[in-house]
Amino acid sequence: MERCEALVLGLGAMGAAxxxxxxxxxVKVVGIDRHHPPHTFGSSHGDTRITRLSVGEGAQYVPSVGxxxxxxxxxxxxxxxxxxxxxxxxxxxxSPDFDPHDQTDFTLRTIGLAQTYGIDHEVLDATQIRQRFPxxxxxxxxxxxxxxxxxxxxxxxxxIDVQLRLAEQHGATLYKGETVTGxxxxxxxxxxxxxxRTLRADKLVIGAGNWAGGLLGEPFEGLLKVYRQRLFWFxxxxxxxxxxxxxTFILTHGRGDDKINYGFPALxxxxxxxxxxxxxxxxxxxxxxxxxxxxxxxxxxxxxxxxGRIAGVSAKVIKSAVCAxxxxxxxxxxxxxxPALQHTLVxxxxxxxxxxxxxxxxxxxxxxxxxGSSDLDLSSFSLKRFEGK
Ligand SMILES: Cc1cc2nc3c(=O)[nH]c(=O)nc-3n(C[C@H](O)[C@H](O)[C@H](O)COP(=O)(O)OP(=O)(O)OC[C@H]3O[C@@H](n4cnc5c(N)ncnc54)[C@H](O)[C@@H]3O)c2cc1C
Numbered sequence: 001m002e003r004c005e006a007l008v009l010g011l012g013a014m015g016a017a018x019x020x021x022x023x024x025x026x027v028k029v030v031g032i033d034r035h036h037p038p039h040t041f042g043s044s045h046g047d048t049r050i051t052r053l054s055v056g057e058g059a060q061y062v063p064s065v066g067x068x069x070x071x072x073x074x075x076x077x078x079x080x081x082x083x084x085x086x087x088x089x090x091x092x093x094x095s096p097d098f099d100p101h102d103q104t105d106f107t108l109r110t111i112g113l114a115q116t117y118g119i120d121h122e123v124l125d126a127t128q129i130r131q132r133f134p135x136x137x138x139x140x141x142x143x144x145x146x147x148x149x150x151x152x153x154x155x156x157x158x159x160i161d162v163q164l165r166l167a168e169q170h171g172a173t174l175y176k177g178e179t180v181t182g183x184x185x186x187x188x189x190x191x192x193x194x195x196x197r198t199l200r201a202d203k204l205v206i207g208a209g210n211w212a213g214g215l216l217g218e219p220f221e222g223l224l225k226v227y228r229q230r231l232f233w234f235x236x237x238x239x240x241x242x243x244x245x246x247x248t249f250i251l252t253h254g255r256g257d258d259k260i261n262y263g264f265p266a267l268x269x270x271x272x273x274x275x276x277x278x279x280x281x282x283x284x285x286x287x288x289x290x291x292x293x294x295x296x297x298x299x300x301x302x303x304x305x306x307x308g309r310i311a312g313v314s315a316k317v318i319k320s321a322v323c324a325x326x327x328x329x330x331x332x333x334x335x336x337x338x339p340a341l342q343h344t345l346v347x348x349x350x351x352x353x354x355x356x357x358x359x360x361x362x363x364x365x366x367x368x369x370x371x372g373s374s375d376l377d378l379s380s381f382s383l384k385r386f387e388g389k
Contacts, residue, residue, distance in 0.1 A: 004030040004173070006369040007192055007201035009180050011037045011164060012044045013156065013355050014207030014347045017362020020163035022369060023170035030201070031172060032194060034179040034211075037164065038157035041286075042209045045157060046231045046321050048264045048274060049355035050248055052089045052151040054114035054121065056106045057353055058332065060380040062117055067360035067376070072154055075359070079162040082155070087265045088247040089151025090133060094126075094143035094309075095254045106252050106260065110146045122147045135246050135273075135312050153248050153264055156355055163362070180208075180215065185342040203369040204344045210286035210324050212348050216338070223334065223386060224348055225283040225327050230293045232301050233272040233319035240312035242266040242273065253309055257281075261305040266312070273313050277305050278325070278352055286324060293320035326350040329389070335361070335381035345369075349381075 008019045011033035019031040035041050051069060055061035072084035093107040103109065114121040124145035130137045132147075168174060175194070182193035183204065190204040208215050213224040236242060243266045250262045263275035284290075298317040306313060328334055331351040338344040345368055349361055364374035 002030070002197060002199045004028045004199065004201050006030075006203045006205070007032070007190065007199055008205045008207065009192065010207040010209060011160070011174065011176070012042050012207060012209050013160060013358040014349055014361060014365070015205070016160040016163040016167070017358045018205050018207065018365040019172050019174070020167040020170075021363045021366035023167040023172035025366060025370060027366070027370065029167070029172045030199060031164075031167065031174045032178050032180055032192070033174075033176050036176045038160040040321065043324060043326065043350050044160060044209075044355065046274070046323050047155065047157070048153040049156050050089065050151075050250070050262060051084065051154050051356035052091070052110070052148055053119045054110045054117065054146070054148060055353075055356075056091065056110035056113065059113060059116070061357060062113065064357040064360040064364075064376055067363070068357050071359035071363065072159065075159070075162050075166070078166060081158050081162050083159050083162065084154050085152045086150055087152035089148040090129075090136075090145055090247045090249040092124075092129060092136065092139065092143060092145040092249065093252040094136070094139035095252055095259070096140065097255050098140075098142050098144070100144070106250065107144055107146050114146065114148065119148065120150060133245070133247060135242055135310050136251075137311050138308055147247070151248060154355065159359070183341060183344070185344060187342065190341065190343050202343060204341070205347065205365045205369065206338075206344065207347045207349075209350065210326050212326060212346070214286075216346065219339065219383065219386065220334075220346065220348070223328055226286050226289075227278075227280055227282070227325045227327055228284045228289055229276065229278055229323050229325055229352070230297055230301070231274060231276045231321040231323060232293070232298060232317050233274050234302070234306060234313040235272050235316040235318045236266055237312055237314050240266070242312040243268050246273065251309065258304070261309075263310070272318050273310075275301070275306060275310065275313070277301070280327060284324065289322065289324060291322045293317075293322060325352040327352070329386065333381040334383060335378045336383045339383065
């Protein structure tokens with residue numbers, strides 16, 4: 001039986017950050033993944049992920065994203081790779097239903113948090129949005145915008161790759177293409193069985209993403225649902241002036257999840273803009289997920305989300321991808337010790353908004369392995385909130 005001080009199950013966004021931080025701190029750590037990360041079967045592919053300091057999902061996320069942004073810069077310095085692009089971030093609402101007093105509106109929530117936490121930002125009216133951001137020249141007169149100059153996007157595959165490479169340089173052992181099939185624990189530690197070996201660890205961090213429910217059973221199986229998502233890269237119109245002038249964005253254009261879309265800057269040399277929306281109505285199984293985007297889905301996306309809302313992009317999709325969220329009932333993370341397994345931390349930090357925090361969360365999980373607590377306060381992500389529900 002192989003022995004280690006810490007074992008990290010899953011080497012996606014959360015696991016890669018954790019294994020890197022543990023190895024850097026000198027902990028004897030093993031990481032295991034059923035695929036070969038970075039890969040295209042989980043939640044962490046598709047070139048780009050939004051990062052913003054004013055996290056409209058809630059104040060509990062503000063400390064971790066700030067720490068993560070500093071860590072991406074450290075990782076860039078260590079690796080020479082470009083990971084975090086401060087393209088500027090525009091959150092805007094241009095909706096016929098817009099109510100300036102509606103504190104559930106994502107743009108208003110984002111503005112409120114930025115004001116509370118002193119995050120550098122500007123509030124824009126419709127005229128300013130149209131002047132500064134030509135892709136949104138069609139916004140309604142009632143539109144409101146939040147611009148965060150320090151926001152932008154990170155490169156998920158590169159972030160994972162860099163952290164795994166650095167972890168190995170610091171002495172981590174990584175087993176890729178190996179599936180964990182069983183976990184048990186006792187007073188002294190945890191035993192993990194894979195399809196190739198048995199390992200014994202003092203501490204276990206589980207970041208199994210889409211597969212967490214199936215692997216861990218209850219209560220996780222009942223709490224975590226997997227939702228297939230589609231990513232679209234729309235070809236730019238020939239005469240467009242968007243390259244170098246488009247921010248990362250989140251656009252609300254009505255009420256409900258299907259009236260929000262988001263996208264990334266048109267980058268020089270790419271000829272496209274990545275735009276997506278999220279769906280939470282049809283759950284899926286990660287092992288049988290349809291991984292191809294159909295032509296009908298491309299056309300529907302253009303008609304519902306792009307046409308008349310985002311100028312400068314054509315209806316032609318030059319690239320698409322399928323990726324999946326793992327979603328909790330309240331769409332906030334679950335980060336807690338396992339209720340039955342000792343020495344085990346379970347991390348489901350997705351629900352579609354986890355990547356921006358991953359570098360900092362990995363640091364916190366490494367601290368948990370080493371001293372049983374973390375600098376970041378993770379108490380709001382505990383399982384307790386679902387008890388009795
Ligand atoms: C389409 C899409 C868009 C998103 N946009 C944003 C965004 O703009 N900003 C943002 O902050 N976040 C965003 N997110 C969320 C973010 O990407 C996720 O929070 C993050 O990727 C989750 O990382 P993870 O480590 O939990 O999962 P993953 O990265 O999927 O890693 C889980 C790993 O566990 C491995 N594994 C599972 N079971 C086993 C097993 N039994 N044995 C061994 N290995 C196993 C898998 O192979 C996988 O590599 C988005 C997510 C999606 C899908």
